[in-house]
Amino acid sequence: GQSLEQPSEVTAVEGAIVQINCTYQTSGFYGLSWYQQHDGGAPTFLSYNALDGLEETGRFSSFLSRSDSYGYLLLQELQMKDSASYFCAVSSPVGGYQKVTFGTGTKLQVIP
Amino acid sequence: EAGVTQSPTHLIKTRGQQATLRCSPISGHTSVYWYQQALGLGLQFLLWYDEGEERNRGNFPPRFSGRQFPNYSSELNVNALELEDSALYLCASSLSRVEQYFGPGTRLTVT
Numbered sequence: 001g002q003s004l005e006q007p008s009e010v011t012a013v014e015g016a017i018v019q020i021n022c023t024y025q026t027s028g029f030y031g032l033s034w035y036q037q038h039d040g041g042a043p044t045f046l047s048y049n050a051l052d053g054l055e056e057t058g059r060f061s062s063f064l065s066r067s068d069s070y071g072y073l074l075l076q077e078l079q080m081k082d083s084a085s086y087f088c089a090v091s092s093p094v095g096g097y098q099k100v101t102f103g104t105g106t107k108l109q110v111i112p
Numbered sequence: 113e114a115g116v117t118q119s120p121t122h123l124i125k126t127r128g129q130q131a132t133l134r135c136s137p138i139s140g141h142t143s144v145y146w147y148q149q150a151l152g153l154g155l156q157f158l159l160w161y162d163e164g165e166e167r168n169r170g171n172f173p174p175r176f177s178g179r180q181f182p183n184y185s186s187e188l189n190v191n192a193l194e195l196e197d198s199a200l201y202l203c204a205s206s207l208s209r210v211e212q213y214f215g216p217g218t219r220l221t222v223t
Contacts (some may be wrong), residue, residue: 097162
């Protein structure tokens with residue numbers, strides 16, 4: 001099966017940098033994704049890492065180390081609107097197909 | 113391009129009743145996923161349909177079932193509703209199986 005672990009809550013100051021970690025256990029691995037969900041909203045896709053290293057998309061970056069079964073989401077120049085829950089999700093093979101399993105989410109609170 | 117749509121937005125049922133939730137994926141997407149999100153909790157995987165077939169199901173009892181129609185829309189049925197079934201039910205569609213596009217969800221309340 002698949003399991004993911006990420007911190008339940010993180011608090012950071014506006015303008016600062018915050019890193020949200022995710023460790024996973026899975027039999028078979030295709031890649032690690034990150035999603036953002038604002039309160040009352042639907043999750044939206046942020047990034048996907050299939051290979052080791054850092055992927056940058058504007059203020060957000062995502063890192064993957066396959067050997068350590070570990071990844072993180074890095075948010076720079078934090079804004080109040082970044083307050084949301086962030087989910088990591090692992091893609092793995094199931095019955096010849098690719099299945100996505102979500103972590104329990106990290107609630108990020110950005111304070112002034 | 114229209115996004116994933118779900119209906120109804122809200123659904124109130126009493127314990128023991130049945131609920132039917134509907135999802136229309138983005139045009140061209142053949143995979144539909146269903147998730148349960150209880151208040152303040154993460155996304156619990158329920159069901160995955162692709163090309164009309166059930167590909168995988170999560171750790172939920174058999175009273176949670178569904179189907180996918182030839183036009184790739186999907187229906188989630190929950191029988192013999194229990195109070196703990198109260199949650200936001202999210203549907204997502206995907207083409208690449210890397211990025212999932214989520215609908216706004218159906219808020220199910222069981223009283």
